[in-house]
């Protein structure tokens with residue numbers, strides 16, 4: 001889920017760990033533990049109705065919770081092409097339930113965490129592995145296969161080979177579309193099978209062994225499309241900044257997600273988004289949701305509550321023109337900032353930035369940091385550190401060539417686009433961040449964040465001019 005580039009920190013030795021205030025630190029951990037237990041016993045009402053896998057905390061609970069009609073209905077199948085509103089029904093739910101019962105030996109957690117997001121999966125003849133989150137569906141949906149068994153079998157191979165279960169199914173589905181369109185042929189793929197399941201296994205083998213067409217596909221959709229040529233670029237319709245995105249194709253432009261997709265520095269929306277309901281709740285559910293929404297940052301709390309309470313079907317309160325752009329920026333800022341904090345602290349996003357009403361939030365994290373390290377921070381100063389990180393990462397990307405032209409979700413990401421309004425959203429977000437029209441942090445912004453050395457570099461390289469900086 002995160003962007004930390006590490007899975008675990010292993011420590012060895014017999015000496016004590018130094019903690020600034022050990023007694024308070026342990027008490028804090030117990031407080032968090034109590035909250036976790038409370039949240040695991042109290043799924044959020046509106047969310048459990050609309051997105052059951054997200055009603056608890058942790059990463060989406062797709063091994064513990066069987067019903068994932070939310071992903072199968074709303075995400076796109078194949079090469080991010082089709083929505084299948086009728087896949088999830090009582091019969092398929094029963095099949096998934098039986099299959100999960102058969103293959104999931106037990107639920108497991110990361111070390112010392114009680115949340116149990118993952119399952120230990122064992123399929124006869126395919127080895128044992130750990131599975132969690134949307135990986136349960138990524139291969140199945142990309143392959144347009146109905147049978148849950150396929151998912152657990154191919155994930156066994158994918159896990160063993162160490163490939164990413166978000167992007168790998170996409171590059172395979174992309175290759176199959178090219179084959180069906182006659183852009184890739186039997187000459188490129190001699191012996192290519194005819195049924196969808198065998199095709200996925202076949203291409204997965206080629207990719208991990210970098211054999212034949214697999215050598216090109218292993219570079220990812222964006223680069224493979226350009227290497228293959230012959231019109232393949234048109235089939236690359238789900239990448240942003242040269243990277244595969246989660247396969248989502250929706251109806252009307254969502255201004256909050258537009259900005260996160262367009263301006264995020266990270267590969268995937270799951271590393272940027274979090275904490276705000278993605279589907280409409282009933283008026284009663286909304287009232288209930290905001291009652292104990294203690295995680296809201298002080299500076300945006302009222303704006304965000306207003307957004308949620310008013311957001312609805314009425315044209316003046318529906319996307320893309322609701323909420324006002326300053327609230328859109330606040331919503332984006334909150335979501336991004338919490339991920340930057342988690343990335344720096346090594347915290348699991350499932351217990352903080354990604355989850356609804358998580359145990360760690362902007363109000364108690366300064367306390368955790370103080371008890372652990374003695375560094376005194378409050379909500380504002382912690383936010384400022386995250387903003388420096390966010391700006392510094394943007395600066396690195398700017399040095400590598402990132403400009404406004406790159407900040408584009410795929411054209412078919414939403415059926416109804418509002419291109420003029422999207423430009424306005426970008427303009428306003430850039431202003432909110434203190435960036436110029438090209439999305440480059442200005443000298444003033446960099447100096448305010450004590451990053452003056454970055455603006456000097458920008459001027460030296462001709463990225464900013466002294467007079468406009």
Ligand code: SF4
Nearest residue numbers: 058110113117348350
């Ligand atoms: S640390 Fe995070 S991913 Fe791991 S079990 Fe806990 S909540 Fe889930």
